[in-house]
Amino acid sequence: FGARAPAYLDGLNAEQREAVESTEGPLLVLAGAGTGKTRVLTTRIGHILATRRARGSQILAVTFTNKAAREMKERIAKVVGATVEGMPWLGTFHSIGARILRRHAELVGLRPDFTILDTDDQIRLIKQLLSAENIDEKRWPARQFASMMDGWKNRGQLPKDVSEADAGWFANGKGKKLYTDYQARLKTLNAADFGDLLLEGIRLFKENPEILAQYHDRFRYMLVDEYQDSNTAQYLWLRLLAQSRDGKSQSNICVVGDDDQSIYGWRGAEVDNILRFEKDFPGAKVIKLERNYRSTSNILSAASHLIAHNESRLGKTLQTDVGEQGDKLAVTSVWDSEEEARQVGEEIEQFQRQGDYLNDMAILVRASFQMREFEERFITLGLNYRVIGGPRFYERREIRDALAYLRIIANPVDDLALERIINVPKRGLGDATLQIVHDTARAANIPLVAAIRDLVETEELKPKQRSTFREFLRQIDDWADRMRTIPHFELAEQVLDESGYTAMWQNDKSADAPGRLENLKELIRSMEEFENLGGFLEHIALVMDRDSGDASDDAVSIMTLHSAKGLEFDTVFLPGWEEGLFPHQRALDESGLAGLEEERRLAYVGITRARKRCRISLAQNRRIHGLWQSAIPSRFLDELPTEVVEVTDTGSSYGGYTYGGRQTTRFDARDPFDSVYETPGWQRAQRQQQSRKSPGPLTIDGDLVARSSGPSAAYDVGERVLHLKFGYGTVTATEGNKLSIDFEKAGPKKVLDSFVKRG
Ligand code: ATP
Ligand code: MG
Numbered sequence: 001f002g003a004r005a006p007a008y009l010d011g012l013n014a015e016q017r018e019a020v021e022s023t024e025g026p027l028l029v030l031a032g033a034g035t036g037k038t039r040v041l042t043t044r045i046g047h048i049l050a051t052r053r054a055r056g057s058q059i060l061a062v063t064f065t066n067k068a069a070r071e072m073k074e075r076i077a078k079v080v081g082a083t084v085e086g087m088p089w090l091g092t093f094h095s096i097g098a099r100i101l102r103r104h105a106e107l108v109g110l111r112p113d114f115t116i117l118d119t120d121d122q123i124r125l126i127k128q129l130l131s132a133e134n135i136d137e138k139r140w141p142a143r144q145f146a147s148m149m150d151g152w153k154n155r156g157q158l159p160k161d162v163s164e165a166d167a168g169w170f171a172n173g174k175g176k177k178l179y180t181d182y183q184a185r186l187k188t189l190n191a192a193d194f195g196d197l198l199l200e201g202i203r204l205f206k207e208n209p210e211i212l213a214q215y216h217d218r219f220r221y222m223l224v225d226e227y228q229d230s231n232t233a234q235y236l237w238l239r240l241l242a243q244s245r246d247g248k249s250q251s252n253i254c255v256v257g258d259d260d261q262s263i264y265g266w267r268g269a270e271v272d273n274i275l276r277f278e279k280d281f282p283g284a285k286v287i288k289l290e291r292n293y294r295s296t297s298n299i300l301s302a303a304s305h306l307i308a309h310n311e312s313r314l315g316k317t318l319q320t321d322v323g324e325q326g327d328k329l330a331v332t333s334v335w336d337s338e339e340e341a342r343q344v345g346e347e348i349e350q351f352q353r354q355g356d357y358l359n360d361m362a363i364l365v366r367a368s369f370q371m372r373e374f375e376e377r378f379i380t381l382g383l384n385y386r387v388i389g390g391p392r393f394y395e396r397r398e399i400r401d402a403l404a405y406l407r408i409i410a411n412p413v414d415d416l417a418l419e420r421i422i423n424v425p426k427r428g429l430g431d432a433t434l435q436i437v438h439d440t441a442r443a444a445n446i447p448l449v450a451a452i453r454d455l456v457e458t459e460e461l462k463p464k465q466r467s468t469f470r471e472f473l474r475q476i477d478d479w480a481d482r483m484r485t486i487p488h489f490e491l492a493e494q495v496l497d498e499s500g501y502t503a504m505w506q507n508d509k510s511a512d513a514p515g516r517l518e519n520l521k522e523l524i525r526s527m528e529e530f531e532n533l534g535g536f537l538e539h540i541a542l543v544m545d546r547d548s549g550d551a552s553d554d555a556v557s558i559m560t561l562h563s564a565k566g567l568e569f570d571t572v573f574l575p576g577w578e579e580g581l582f583p584h585q586r587a588l589d590e591s592g593l594a595g596l597e598e599e600r601r602l603a604y605v606g607i608t609r610a611r612k613r614c615r616i617s618l619a620q621n622r623r624i625h626g627l628w629q630s631a632i633p634s635r636f637l638d639e640l641p642t643e644v645v646e647v648t649d650t651g652s653s654y655g656g657y658t659y660g661g662r663q664t665t666r667f668d669a670r671d672p673f674d675s676v677y678e679t680p681g682w683q684r685a686q687r688q689q690q691s692r693k694s695p696g697p698l699t700i701d702g703d704l705v706a707r708s709s710g711p712s713a714a715y716d717v718g719e720r721v722l723h724l725k726f727g728y729g730t731v732t733a734t735e736g737n738k739l740s741i742d743f744e745k746a747g748p749k750k751v752l753d754s755f756v757k758r759g
Pocket of ligand 1: 037039565
């Protein structure tokens with residue numbers, strides 16, 4: 001380059017530049033938040049390409065999310081322009097794992113077009129295996145087995161590697177066999193689950209040294225971001241690729257990470273991977289970056305003091321380069337979570353008036369249930385928001401299921417709702433049975449519930465399914481009756497309990513089940529703000545209808561702390577700093593001190609996302625199980641140095657609440673949704689509710705939509721007919737759409753006219 005360094009190196013500090021230019025040999029960049037680790041990785045790739053040390057296809061770069069991979073691609077294109085041929089292999093461990101596995105699928109018993117199973121498919125498959133082995137799914141839930149297998153796969157263990165001690169206790173010694181069968185079954189289905197993308201890759205490399213050698217030669221440069229959160233399987237996979245067989249040739253592997261930001265221990269991440277890097281790659285260079293380019297000194301000081309309370313850490317220094325002390329961290333104590341959302345909403349609008357973009361603001365929550373209150377508030381205010389890394393609150397699976405139950409009670413002709421929950425939790429109704437229900441409904445042009453009511457009075461279905469349906473109908477009728485006598489939020493709780501829906505998640509041992517149970521509680525809590533079920537459902541319909549907006553729109557981001565890793569915003573809101581919520585009780589209960597330290601790292605990640613403003617809040621009261629409980633401020637608040645924090649307490653000044661009692665209504669004149677309580681939609685649901693009780697056709701706004709029983713004009717007594725299942729017979733009596741038939745082979749039975757043809 002002559003005397004002048006290329007432009008992309010401009011502005012890097014000496015250590016960063018060294019990390020970019022030390023292209024040969026193993027390199028570990030260990031540094032705190034905002035020190036430019038990700039920037040170094042990106043620039044390093046650009047540098048390798050620009051200096052023609054390698055072509056794009058000879059570089060492998062691993063990011064933590066697909067989004068990060070996309071952003072890195074864009075930035076590299078900026079550094080090197082479009083002139084360099086071939087982009088690097090850039091993606092998450094999973095996406096790169098899949099790409100390699102597809103190229104050699106036959107060697108691990110798959111075809112290149114193999115399917116990648118999602119969790120639902122996986123569970124369905126495990127259930128089939130459990131039932132094939134006559135294992136009681138109530139005692140040994142499929143989800144529990146799925147999360148066990150997940151653990152094995154995260155540790156890089158194939159069925160043969162799993163010890164009896166590890167697997168034996170499941171289903172009385174059948175754990176290992178189930179894992180073996182599961183893997184075999186995947187191969188017959190030409191499918192792989194997420195864990196296999198690396199696990200089978202490891203097997204591929206181990207069993208086929210010549211293929212491993214190909215990749216070893218190919219990937220001259222390997223780079224990994226967020227290395228502190230890699231798990232054992234990822235580590236093994238990477239080490240295979242990076243270390244040559246004879247151990248002689250150089251591995252140009254560069255990993256960057258921060259032990260203080262290791263927050264996925266609960267998902268099998270091993271922070272030790274970063275600590276043993278120097279041992280695995282002898283001669284590795286270690287570079288520390290100590291200059292933080294992201295946050296003001298107040299924010300940095302708060303984060304550093306907080307994380308200093310952790311015992312197990314390497315210890316690093318961080319100095320701000322921003323050169324500004326900046327605003328103090330705001331800690332605001334509010335009355336409850338509703339006021340918290342109101343407060344945050346007001347501040348956002350205020351910053352917006354000062355010229356800030358919504359895109360530069362984020363709300364980072366500890367648990368996803370916290371999102372609901374913010375989403376509702378922003379909808380009310382007309383503030384654009386997006387939920388990152390997960391669905392919006394009311395679009396979550398457990399919330400949609402719960403809402404489907406409530407919709408069926410309020411509106412028995414809601415077929416979509418019925419379809420959603422008819423077999424959730426499992427009621428042993430197979431596809432064939434549900435097909436009969438659908439056929440019946442379609443033939444008579446009646447809702448599914450009406451079809452079920454007809455079917456249970458006949459012998460179209462097997463006795464077992466008939467009694468299942470009878471019990472289901474009894475339940476929904478019972479709930480509909482109770483709707484008149486008890487508050488709707490209590491009803492909702494009873495419905496979820498009695499239907500077995502709550503138990504389904506309680507028995508679920510997967511990592512996301514506790515979060516789903518929390519979301520369900522939050523749903524019930526939110527119902528208390530409405531006068532009745534109809535008003536609540538109307539509100540939901542309006543909230544759900546809101547169009548999700550354009551990615552390019554200016555919008556506040558709402559996400560969990562976990563998914564905020566690597567990101568940065570001018571203004572960061574950190575709500576819910578209360579004991580039990582943050583640090584989360586589950587982390588404390590399950591992992592003790594280690595759990596607490598991981599929670600503290602999460603707090604560190606949260607604070608260090610902020611460039612200019614960090615606004616922490618806590619509610620003094622939370623409503624749990626319909627009862628107000630006073631909350632204790634998070635211990636993390638005490639760990640922030642007082643000189644960088646400004647505390648505000650708005651809780652006591654806020655009025656309008658009945659403390660300690662149960663509220664069933666709360667009106668806010670400013671809230672446009674308060675006007676929905678008596679809308680035509682609700683009256684319509686009520687009308688339908690009443691018409692279910694009375695005989696005769698159901699009508700919606702005058703249209704005939706359902707006729708569950710009327711005169712059967714089609715068949716006469718004495719007529720010979722053909723039934724699809726029971727064969728020929730003679731009609732002996734008619735009652736509405738039901739026929740009594742004396743079948744020639746099957747004997748006398750009651751059937752539906754829609755299943756019969758003239759003989
Ligand atoms: P995290 O640990 O949160 O992932 P990081 O170490 O990866 O952080 P980056 O995201 O790469 O840090 O950088 C933080 C911010 O500082 C970014 O906005 C980046 O552009 C900026 N930055 C990094 N290095 C420099 C530099 N030498 N001069 C100016 N800005 C820089
Ligand atoms: Mg980063």
